[in-house]
Amino acid sequence: MRSDGKNSQSESDMLMATGFTRVIRKEAEGLKLVTLTVKQDLPDHSTILQVVSGILKVSFIEQRHRICELEYQYNNNAVVVPRLRVAPHYERWSQGKTAQSAGAAVTEEIDLVPERPLTLEVEVPGLLSSMRFTNR
Known part of the structure; x- marks a missing residue:
């Protein structure tokens, strides 16, 4: 087709x-x-x-x-052969966060509600199952 x-x-x-x-x-x-x-x-x-x-x-x-x-x-x-494509913006963010953390979990602070801010922790960049929100 x-x-x-x-x-x-x-x-x-x-x-x-x-x-x-x-x-x-x-x-x-x-x-x-x-x-x-x-x-x-x-x-x-x-x-x-x-x-x-x-x-x-x-x-x-x-x-x-x-x-x-x-x-x-x-x-x-x-x-x-159609494959998954690289997401350049995510890849740059991931590499930057990994370099900053030197092997520790990558964190990103997100203020959804000002009185209760959350932190997004990423243990393995690119692995969605390793992402979780925690209280700051």
Whole structure:
């Protein structure tokens, strides 16, 4: 499916199709369902045929001992595997707080109610389960 360009589907349709394929993969674990999302208009079909044949070769023909990818995107004339993206603002904040604390828990003071200020403590930057509010 195309998600951008003149022959595009709506973003909600694309997200629904992606979610649907993920559910199918979860429900039928033996099924090897590989998806390709094209994020640009292509001048001819030969380019996308080369991309699809490369993905078919990697996913189904070659015997690979490692787990192969099941989702691909074609964007800016390159095939990529969608992954979590780095949040640069959080990363800078996290690195700054870690450097200040020298290994101790990172704290951030938050005054939600002036008469009862809370402190946000982060034991491991980036690990949400290590965040907690405490009284100052």
